[in-house]
Amino acid sequence: MSIIVDPVQESSFEKPDRSQLWYRRLLANQQFLLLLVTIAIFVFFAFNRHVFASAGEFGNNVTNFCTLVLLGVGETYVIATGGIDLSVGSTVSLSGVVGAIAMEHLAMHSELLVLSVGTVVCIGIGILVGVVNSALIHYARLVPFVATLVTWGAGAGMCLVLTGGAPIGQNSGAIALTVPKIWIFSYPALIIIAITFVAGLFLHLSRFGRFTFAVGSNAFAARAVGINVKRQVTSVYVLSGALAGITGMFVYMRLGSGAPTAGTGQELIAIAAVVIGGARLTGGSARLSGTVIAAWMITIVSSGLIFMNVSPNYNQVAVALLIATAATAQALRKSARQSS
Amino acid sequence: MSNTPEPSNLPTSTSGPSEHDGSGEGSASVLLSLRGISKNFGAVQAIQNVNLDVVDGQVTALIGDNGAGKSVLIKTISGIWAPSSGHIYWKGEEIHVHTPRNATDLGIATVYQDLALCDNLDIVQNMYLGREETKFSMLDEIKMELATNQLLKDLSVSTVKSVRQLVASLSGGQRQAIAVARAVMRDSQLVILDEPTAALGVSQTAQVLQLIRTLSSRGITVLVISHNLNDVFTVADRIAVMHLGTLCSSGPASNYDTASAVELITTGHSSRVPPSLLTSS
Numbered sequence: 195m196s197i198i199v200d201p202v203q204e205s206s207f208e209k210p211d212r213s214q215l216w217y218r219r220l221l222a223n224q225q226f227l228l229l230l231v232t233i234a235i236f237v238f239f240a241f242n243r244h245v246f247a248s249a250g251e252f253g254n255n256v257t258n259f260c261t262l263v264l265l266g267v268g269e270t271y272v273i274a275t276g277g278i279d280l281s282v283g284s285t286v287s288l289s290g291v292v293g294a295i296a297m298e299h300l301a302m303h304s305e306l307l308v309l310s311v312g313t314v315v316c317i318g319i320g321i322l323v324g325v326v327n328s329a330l331i332h333y334a335r336l337v338p339f340v341a342t343l344v345t346w347g348a349g350a351g352m353c354l355v356l357t358g359g360a361p362i363g364q365n366s367g368a369i370a371l372t373v374p375k376i377w378i379f380s381y382p383a384l385i386i387i388a389i390t391f392v393a394g395l396f397l398h399l400s401r402f403g404r405f406t407f408a409v410g411s412n413a414f415a416a417r418a419v420g421i422n423v424k425r426q427v428t429s430v431y432v433l434s435g436a437l438a439g440i441t442g443m444f445v446y447m448r449l450g451s452g453a454p455t456a457g458t459g460q461e462l463i464a465i466a467a468v469v470i471g472g473a474r475l476t477g478g479s480a481r482l483s484g485t486v487i488a489a490w491m492i493t494i495v496s497s498g499l500i501f502m503n504v505s506p507n508y509n510q511v512a513v514a515l516l517i518a519t520a521a522t523a524q525a526l527r528k529s530a531r532q533s534s
Numbered sequence: 535m536s537n538t539p540e541p542s543n544l545p546t547s548t549s550g551p552s553e554h555d556g557s558g559e560g561s562a563s564v565l566l567s568l569r570g571i572s573k574n575f576g577a578v579q580a581i582q583n584v585n586l587d588v589v590d591g592q593v594t595a596l597i598g599d600n601g602a603g604k605s606v607l608i609k610t611i612s613g614i615w616a617p618s619s620g621h622i623y624w625k626g627e628e629i630h631v632h633t634p635r636n637a638t639d640l641g642i643a644t645v646y647q648d649l650a651l652c653d654n655l656d657i658v659q660n661m662y663l664g665r666e667e668t669k670f671s672m673l674d675e676i677k678m679e680l681a682t683n684q685l686l687k688d689l690s691v692s693t694v695k696s697v698r699q700l701v702a703s704l705s706g707g708q709r710q711a712i713a714v715a716r717a718v719m720r721d722s723q724l725v726i727l728d729e730p731t732a733a734l735g736v737s738q739t740a741q742v743l744q745l746i747r748t749l750s751s752r753g754i755t756v757l758v759i760s761h762n763l764n765d766v767f768t769v770a771d772r773i774a775v776m777h778l779g780t781l782c783s784s785g786p787a788s789n790y791d792t793a794s795a796v797e798l799i800t801t802g803h804s805s806r807v808p809p810s811l812l813t814s815s
Binding site: 395399400401404405407408410411412414415416417418419420421474477478479 | 612614633634635638644646648650651652653654655659663664665666668671672673
């Protein structure tokens with residue numbers, strides 16, 4: 195439809211603003227800066243402890259990274275809608291424990307069948323937690339923080355009830371699968387990296403991802419154009435739960451057992467990765483690449499501190515400093531934009 | 535709903551004007567008819583027994599004081615809220631608009647007072663929100679960007695630097711232009727504008743009013759809500775006045791002047807308009 199309102203002015207928007215040089219735009223990109231900082235941190239640790247740059251240590255870091263990145267991916271989706279998911283840590287534990295119980299019952303069968311069933315059970319538990327989160331938000335009218343706090347507590351409690359506090363199972367075959375087979379990657383790690391890549395494409399290049407950002411930006415506007423906001427939010431919490439379930443299975447394979455405290459505290463590290471990666475906790479803005487880089491940064495900082503003989507207790511302090519730095523940088527960039 | 539006419543008495547796309555018209559515009563066809571529309575939120579009766587005909591291809595201005603129920607009425611038409619009672623007819627056929635998607639699928643586009651734009655998305659993303667073009671299941675950003683550029687060029691919206699600007703960075707006039715353009719690009723037959731000139735400067739207001747006239751000249755029916763009577767009398771072919779949740783008068787704009795409109799807005803009655811244009815609720 196061609197509608198001429200005032201055919202007097204030549205449009206200027208067709209000519210994109212090229213006044214900013216490419217390197218200035220690059221330096222204004224938070225994800226690029228994050229990548230530079232991550233490389234600098236890596237170089238610092240590698241310079242001080244040469245073994246930090248070895249393939250073996252890289253492999254360890256990839257494995258550690260895989261226990262965090264999918265939680266960060268799910269949390270990115272949730273935070274993009276303006277919500278938060280505190281339940282992912284306990285979902286990792288609960289799915290691992292329930293999966294371990296299921297696998298214990300199938301111990302006489304082939305390893306492939308056992309692990310396949312275990313994976314399905316873990317993902318199923320994650321989806322169930324996501325559905326409960328969504329139901330609490332939409333039907334009990336709880337804010338996401340409280341809703342997921344409820345499931346976080348319930349999940350952690352259920353783990354202790356089911357296990358009595360002790361890990362379940364002893365599956366050395368599963369542990370063997372998490373040993374790197376292709377250079378620094380184990381097969382499960384490759385699957386997790388592939389899922390992360392697909393999730394990134396899905397978030398930034400699909401209608402589902404666009405709807406996710408729209409809901410977080412302005413839920414009324416999203417509804418006004420016909421987006422089913424409830425369904426979108428439900429899908430995102432279910433996705434986050436499912437990814438936590440996959441992480442639960444990966445942690446089970448790594449430990450060879452379902453540990454009731456396997457995911458303790460992981461939710462906060464996942465949220466930290468999302469925040470450091472440049473997402474706004476108010477919703478509507480997030481970059482999965484930022485979350486992935488931040489997850490890698492947190493992984494190598496934790497690992498590097500151990501190599502530097504720093505007490506592991508300082509890990510949380512280091513992560514807290516990273517969050518503070520990222521949040522401050524974000525606030526400064528925002529105020530600079532507003533004043534310009 | 536004792537005042538609700540039977541569907542058989544409704545004006546259709548080929549019928550004459552409504553019972554409250556009194557204009558003698560026998561050839562006018564009705565695009566949208568509301569019959570006995572009421573909406574309550576708990577104990578609060580927001581609108582009550584509203585009968586309104588929106589004539590095809592014309593600009594109907596819906597005016598009223600704050601709290602008169604104008605925005606509730608258009609949100610009911612737009613599928614944001616379901617009416618508590620009453621019937622909605624589209625081209626003579628009864629319709630049930632349960633969701634905004636139902637309304638947009640029919641050809642009803644609404645530009646809300648707060649514009650319903652997503653600040654964290656750019657212009658292209660807002661323009662196509664909910665109607666994204668895809669290629670191999672992925673968003674076809676190039677196609678959407680080109681189409682957005684073309685549409686804004688057609689609309690002579692020349693003040694935005696780039697269609698990849700975030701909407702948060704746009705001025706009020708630019709945001710209004712984007713919201714109207716989004717309504718237009720969906721091949722809408724009825725565009726509802728809720729206070730389109732509120733908080734706009736003089737030149738931006740003139741542009742929006744010109745845009746409304748252009749929409750009408752292209753055969754698009756416009757229902758515009760406004761507090762500004764100057765704007766109303768500049769663009770409206772017909773006027774409908776709401777008072778305390780009821781429609782107190784409707785008819786051709788030529789039957790009203792500023793004084794009678796003010797009287798209707800503030801009291802719900804006026805001796806300055808023909809009695810046939812007054813609605814008893």
